[in-house]
Amino acid sequence: MADLVGAIGTSHIPAVGVAIDKGRTQDDYWKPYFDKLPPAREWMAKVSPDVCIVVYNDHASAFSLELIPTFALGMAERFGIADEGFGKRPVPDVMGHPELAWHLAESLILDEFDMTLVNEMEVDHGLTVPLSVAYGQPDAWPCKVIPLAVNVVQYPPPTGNRCFRLGQAIRRAIDSYPGDERIVIFGTGGMSHQLQAQRAGLINEAWDARFLDLLVNDPEAAALIPHIEYLREAGSEGIELVMWLIMRGAMNPDVKEIYRATHVPTSNTHNGLLVLENA
């Protein structure tokens, strides 16, 4: 069977992609954040996954208000890079894993998670920035990628509990896959941030720290955090953190925290990074 070898939680801040693409990572503003990445990158190099399942959200790139899937699974051989309004990021196209993606789709739907299946889709910073965080600037991404796009733009996003249960179902699907692929699952977005209106710039480090502690040590409790708490305490865009619960749900109930780093500020955001292995 396939092997889920670990998990990464990371913010997916577009400015991080810009800093990497434009060679600014050693600037005064950026260096303190990028100095925190090596342990996570070394871990990725060590576990060397064949496939990454990247849980992220599309930011009005592949999906507009015309069509709003709550959970959309990318089935394609290849995913192009989206122009989000200011040109495409100069990063490699993302290669998919259709065989595993179809196994996930069949397993999840029969497990009562009604996924939307996407055969043609471009991916935006929500997916590519986490790959850059994990791998830097390779000529080609060193793993296949299965995108799992979650709606967190149109209220209401799926509940934390639904996300956690979906993660558990993903794990059942991985465990029943006949291939021998090594898999890492990414939960992305967050942590606390608000981009909109007069409260923009909100950061709540104490709440984020508590969320990470719960996510690692008591995920069933983290899964019960209601939307109003994310919105109020972590900012209107901080609700992206529900996607980390999909990642956590896929892992064992007990996990080993390999690495944690956070940084304020990255653009408008409390930037988080977490590496987990099954205990």
Add this chain to the structure above:
Amino acid sequence: MTADREYDDIPGTFVFDGRRSRQGYWINQFCMSLRHEANREAFRADEAAYLDRYPLTAEQRDAILQREWIHLLELGGNIYYTFKLAACDGLTFQQLAAKQTGVSEEEYLGMMLGGGRPIDGNRRTSEWATTGEGANHG
């Protein structure tokens, strides 16, 4: 369940629920079109003519032309969509955030470097009633 709008009590925040999505559909679909360079060029060349493609209200149309960032949210715009308009103008997300909060770029950057807008004093609309605006510094 849908009558529960507890989040309306969060100050300086427009939760993009069904009400706003219906109201702002064409603002957002217009902004979405700016993900194509050819559309950005056409919009820059003649903004008013470009907006004729969308059934916007006069107020929505004016808010787009005048770059009234907060008013666009009041009229149903969503931040990820209105950012495409800002990006078309060459703004970064941090610059857009400064404009929305009514401070200079330098002042906004200074707030973020100082740890961001604190949560204390910024949870409920009642906390803003006395000051008239958000607490910027803890």
